[in-house]
Amino acid sequence: MIEEEKYRDYKADHERRIAKAFSELSVSQRDLLKALYEDGMSKQEYADAIGVSPSAISHRLETIRKKLKKVLR
Known part of the structure; x- marks a missing residue:
């Protein structure tokens, strides 16, 4: 218990x-x-939808990862 x-x-x-x-x-x-994670879009699809490169999406994801890691420590 x-x-x-x-x-x-x-x-x-x-x-x-x-x-x-x-x-x-x-x-x-x-x-x-x-x-990406709920709707199942690829980085390429999302990049195309908002008019940026897939590498920009990768960079944004890295920024998010770092931010979450800092907050969750």
Whole structure:
């Protein structure tokens, strides 16, 4: 029983931290993540849709990764 409570507390804390981290992303950063990971678009498709190069998308993803890593530490 105690282990289950610890797990629930850990999970709730983890979910709060992730929600906070994502709230610190800009709308365009959240839109990019949604398009790629929820909607299943490729980097090329997203780049074409917004008129930038796929390498620009890769750079934006790296920026997002660094930001999330910093916030989640």
